[in-house]
Structure formats: structure tokens, C-alpha cells
Amino acid sequence: MKLRILEICKQNGYTQKGLAEKVGLSAVGLSKAINGNPTKDTLERIAVALNVPIVELFEHPASDVINCPKCGTKLKITEV
Numbered sequence: 001m002k003l004r005i006l007e008i009c010k011q012n013g014y015t016q017k018g019l020a021e022k023v024g025l026s027a028v029g030l031s032k033a034i035n036g037n038p039t040k041d042t043l044e045r046i047a048v049a050l051n052v053p054i055v056e057l058f059e060h061p062a063s064d065v066i067n068c069p070k071c072g073t074k075l076k077i078t079e080v
Helices: 005-012 016-023 027-035 040-050
Strands: 065-067 074-076
Touching: 005 016, 005 040, 016 027, 016 040, 027 040
Parallel strands: none
Antiparallel strands: 065 074
């Protein structure tokens, strides 16, 4: 799962440190969230701080099919 958080920060004039402060995380904590496996709560707080829907934090796949990272099953992405 690739996140676009830093890209969105740059577009909106935020630094990673500034976003971390706004979200209530340390710079290291935010970095771990961006590069690791963030919780839903952390993603929601980041989305609110950046004023974007949570789905915008994720890189858009090139196709409408992705592979489950745990079992490898092909999953079709659909609109809700």
C-alpha cells in the first residue's frame, strides 16, 4: 500500500513536521505511519488535517484490480 501523504503535503504547502504537529504525532511517529502500516484513526486524523477525503491519501492503482497483500487474492475495486 503506497500512501500519497507527502505528495499532498507538498501540494498544500505543509512540511512533514508541520503536519505531524497538526495531527498530534511526533515527526518520527508520522514518518512511521507514512512508511509503515498506519491505523485507521491516524489516517483519519491526517486526512482531516490535510482537508482531503481519506481515499485521497492512497495512491490510485493503475487498474481496478489489486492483489490482497496477505493472501494474494485478486480484488476488484468498485465505487461505493
